Amino acid sequence: MPEEKFEPKIVAFFCNWCTYMAADSAGTSRMQYVPNARVVRLMCSGRIDPQFVLDAFAKGADGVLIGGCHPGDCHYQEGNYKTLRRITLLKRVLKEMGIEEDRFRLEWISAAEADRLRTTVNDMVEKVRALGPLRLSAKEVIPEEVAVS
Amino acid sequence: MSDKPKVAFYWCASCGGCEETVVDLEEKILDVVAAVDIVFWPVALDFKRKDVEAMPDGAITATFLNGAIRTTEQEEMAHLLRKKSQLLIAFGACSQLGGIPGLANLWDRRRVMTAVYREAPSTVNPQGTAPQAKHAHDGKQSVTLPTLFDTVKTLDQTVEVDYYVPGCPPTPKILLQAVQTLLSGKLPEKGAVLAPDTALCEECPRKDTRPEKLTIKEWKRPHEILIDPEKCLLAQGLLCLGSATRGGCEAMCVKGNMPCTGCFGPTSRVRDFGAKSLSALASLVDSNDEAEIGKILAQIPDPVGTLYRYSLPASPLRRKKPEVI
Amino acid sequence: MPENVQQTRITIDPITRLEGHGKIDILLNNQGKVDRAYFQVPELRGFEKFAEGRLAEDMPQITSRICGVCPMAHHMASTKALDSLYQVAPTPAARKIRELVYSAFTAEDHALHFYFLGAPDFVVGPNAPAAERNVLGVIAKVGLEVGKTVINMRRKLRELIILTGGKVVHPVFGLPGGVAKRVTPEDRSLHQSVAAEAVEFAKFTLQVFDDVVLKNSDYVNLILSDAYTHRTHYMGMVDENNHVNFYDGVLRIVSPEGKEWAKFKADQYLDYVAEHVEPWSYVKFCYLKPKGWKGFVDGDESGVYCVAPLARLNAADGMATPLAQQAYQKFFATLGGKPVHHTLANHWARVIELLYAAERMKQLADDPEITDANIRNLPAKAPREGFGVVEAPRGTLFHHYQTDERGRIRKANLIVATQNNAARIAMSVDKAAKGMISGTNVSEGLLNMVEMAFRAYDPCHGCATHSLPGSMPLVVRVRDPEGKVVATLRRDGDGKVCRNAG
């Protein structure tokens, strides 16, 4: 049960050439969106090491958003295809680890799609808010009796 | 007692394979025994918890503790030995990374107990009896059992650890080198894993057979193909984790013509074995088409059990997200 | 019992390592008589659960982690379960390679147990001080050379296992329909020479047992004494000639009278074997399903049965190799015919099995077909359900898997060797305690007698390591009714017993 006024923390990994620029141009055109995302800038989504994603979740992120260039548009020719391959498998791992799908998104957002960036962030925050805090590091309680059901 | 360095061995949630490694030192064990006083080794020698409790703090030079931390009792022992030891060494995969028992972190205590005492096909248990932390023998007396944690923990998630000896189990050679290093007086940097810091490929006898540009269109499972005894296993489409796994085992599994499953854990430069090997292996998939990528990766039917076989508790996520009750 | 009854508790903790530590809680009634001795296994790892979702072909390596002492037993039971799961038989060479390696393992394990664990009680003597009652004591008695030979033999056997099995602790070579690695002609000659050596070693060991134990009437009486006797059923695997076999065959159960009571294949195990749960231990207690759970009692009507060396010899009609067969006959002749109900006879039975394992190794290594390169039949059928059984050194071991069509485990059920014996071990401990403990006057000899009751089983609940040199660490706390400790008795490594109040 999410407590009073839960504000989701979203860590966003954006590639320098597409999604980071989209975020810049969202700013330049003063589009307004929710302030829950924190952007970590990388040159290419291909630099995103799945370790970063797990680390973000472990350190308290309620959601992780990855933004890269559209397939075929990668500034480095095919970095985003490698991202796609890694994230495809990583999604399965996270699912098995009980992390809801809405908490982890891969979006192709080009420099032109400032509005898409805005709606994506808004939408994700809304969905994660509905899910409540991830609470990965919830302290475990040792019961007196050993439960079996 | 003599002023030789005092060494202790202890186990927690483990299979005993690490203890076998100590025994497998065979004659060499005598050199070790000659150089140290073994002050605590329940499996072999008659010293008990009380003896340890009686020691002054830091009386033990080095304690080698194998096994993951699974029960309240094991947690207590870990704290006790930490207090009494100058150096605490996580000995073996379970202690370092959680090991195979750590796979239990995909469920919680309740589900594990239910499966074992309720659902096992050979178990007849109409009353749904289960082991209890406290069982009343009668009105007055009762017998107790330690309680399992929901989450299997590594040693360093329980107490501070000075060094690690990797492997499931560590090879006698690795153990011997570790002991010698510690006896040499020239202590490595705290937190070091006492094994080579390059991946297994470095020492793999099949190293030269891996093509320079290897991509993978189809993942194979060991039972599906006749495994070539000479050729790089990854190049045969088998999910060999050697490129992500710390070396030092001299590629025993590969010499047995089976892929490396990663029991020596990651190198010092990698925080999460599973995520990193996932990144490397998925990158090799030979397709840029989303659907096809999905299809090829579906040929890895159990990513968690395969990539986190020994290291689930050590991963940043540690366990499956606890169900909110 | 009435409200005001005085009750006292004795705790023996820790004893040897079972799964985690073992623990014995002995509750006395107001007459100071033993009311109930609880033999507890205080840890559970839950392999059955976390096997779910894993890949069947990974199970031989995953389940071997149940035990670092007999990983080969789990590896092999699991591999056989995969044969059955994929309905594919190993090639002739592969089958022989498996049994060769398995025999090497059994020989190595039995040797270790006899010299490091069993022998001290006899070679050195049950009443000798604990400090001597260990492998060093044994060596002192039989000579340093023997010690060297034992260690050497063990090393050579383990190196053979590594050569063909990949690893000795947690082997990797088992695959459905065969093995991962062949035996080359060079490997074979090595196997042959070590096998020959093993046979000599086993013969020598049998001789040691003969000289030191059988020639000593006290020991024989001890073995025959009632304190260590339970009339139960016995289970073991036999080949088509009803000879003992560790690797393959059908399971045979004989009644306390020694009559064949049942004979079944692995996939029928659920009709014969069931597990009972007690709230005071993590281990499950096996019993014969058709008999039903009648509690911790022996006799023809009880479901309690026994496995491991003694049981195997009882359940079989003989041994498949000549020297072992001779020893087999002498065994029953000496102990008064089949079946033998004396727990301590396990030690002798174990040495006979050691001899058999060595001889079997030799036979297989001498078979030229073992070097055939055809070591795999690839599975063609879709997996659904598989059963695997082997005779682990500590008894019958069952693996049972159900999978989805892609070979992912849906359900795994494991019955490990010592579980079969769990009930009988509990009974032995209880019996020993009742027989020897009276009031708070607990002697060192008593403690050892209690130890011997279960050590003979070489207990390895859910599998665990042996106890190495000698004396079990023992503490006895005497507590008042509120459970407060009024006196502690402990035996030190040097065997001295000291008492102190509170």
Place this chain on the structure above:
Amino acid sequence: MFETNGTARIGVYVCHCGTNIAGTVDVKSLAEYAAGLPGVVVSREYKYMCSDPGQELINSDVREHKLNRIVVASCSPLLHEHTFRTAAEKSGLNPYYAHMVNIREHDSWVHQGEKEAATEKAKDLVRAAVRRIRYHKPLEKGYVPIDPNVLIVGGGIAGIHAALTMANAGKHVYLVEREPTIGGHMAKFDKTFPTLDCAACILTPKMTSVKAHPNITLWTLSEVTNVEGFVGNYEVTVTRHPRYVHEDLCAGCLQCIEACVYKQPRFDDEFNVGLGKRKPVYIPFPQAVPQVVLIDPETCIQFKKGTCKKTCVEACGDRQAIDFEQKDEVKKIKVGTVILATGFQTVAAERVPYYRYGVYPNVYTSLEVERLINASGPTGGEVVLRDGTKPKSVGIIHCVGSRDEYTNKWCSRVCCMYSLKLAHLIKEHTHAEVFNFYIDMRTPGKGFEEFYHRLLKEGVHFIRGRVAEVTDWADDASEEGKLVLRVEDTMSAMVRRIPVDMVVLSMGLEPHADAPEVRRLFNISCGGEGFFTERHPKLAPVSTFTDGIFLAGCCQGPKDIPDTVAQAGAAASEAMALIDAGSVEIEPNTAYVVEEACSGCRTCIVLCPFSAISFVQEKKKAAVNAALCKGCGTCVAGCPSGSLRQNLFEDEQIFEEIEGVLNYA
């Protein structure tokens, strides 16, 4: 692994950016918060950090407080990272000890309503940067040489001007045009506003000198089909489509056209936007450059049936310029810089159905009318209706396909002026009554407003209002046989019906349909509307985010000829600045192998799209060629043993950033 290499003495600088940041983010508390972070020695806020005094602030602090790390919280690093690295360098620090935090584009500008949340976010981002920069290392700047040759794509006035500028400066230019002639849209015009000087007179001399210039290689009927490499070192593939006439052999005598078996021209002539006819063998227009005919395989009998008498070949005689066998020809060139001048297309009139273009024959597009007015056009400069009669009344509708939800939102900038020009020329040619329907009259240029006033005097009617529809439905006799424009005259606030003979639609400008492919080819970005994006709207209006690639003309956005030419000159000089510098600085964010750690597993090698990683047999380890590495970091993320690292994006730096944004103080 985790060395912060030396104790970090960090200076944090929070920029107000006037009120851009300070208006939303509480810069004071942000600076105070930063002061409390580990390693921070000084923390200040200042109006404009990018200003000289701002940078001087850093400079003096470094000296005074022995700072060795600089964190600037201001705008996007894409804007000012270089500025502050230089500032750090000036203060004697390694430039890569400076790091920027984006609290404007990513914060103050997008969370204007939420001062508190925005300030919190700024704190998180600053904290992340402070943690990150402790792990920065001093780095060497990288440089790459610049090939002096330049590629210019598009032979309109922009491409032509840029080409001549650079060629005159002694650079070798490859000018690639996909049409059979250069000249672009401008060549189709008759006069140019506001001066009304004849387009041909000013353009054709430039066109011919392009052809004649020794430093220009002109390739028409050609397209760029592949681009590889990077600033200073682009490898470009150009495909030259066959014109079935050898350029070097054809003298442009045009006798083949005379001789063609088709006695009369009977195929739509593209140059005259379908108003005129041509033969299968033709020259686009008399002043076309190159002065070389071409054959249209779609209409030529020889191509369609193979049975032509080939009278054209006879006519050509021993020149033998005609060659039916000509095929695509692929050229590979190396250039250091690229100027994109690919121009625009006009909106298709069919997209504005209520004006009935293509339904009523006398509804024309502005471009058609340009051709009608043009002396060298299909009617020799006669403005006549489809039936050949002169219109007595003409309605010109502005902003068709511009400033409109349903077509394009933007103002095409030139329509008002060319509509005025057309009004003037039509009146001049036909003395018809001319009505201009406009939404707003936009004349922001030298002499533009004056031109408007001139037309007012000339008696052109101006009706302020958006025409609702064009119809031939007559309400009364006066409207019979006319096209009626229904419009609300917003000056007199009444709905009016204006009957005319001819309607002219002033079509808006938009990017070429295939602009996205071009964008992809050259690895640059476009805005939402599809025009190519400049690096910065004010500070770098002709540069792109891809170094060495520049923009000129309408491919970057609608503009008139003077602006286009000015921009072309700017692009040319930017390119030349690069070339004359001889080399260019590149980000040192390359990957590198930790050799003693590398196991030689070769995973990385296949991951590099630039073949920058090789396997060194002697050492059995991987090695990165920094010159080829572009710094994407894909191999770094993929190295299974963490033995590949990336400058400026080291694992530690990123982990610190992650922990930084997440651990709340």
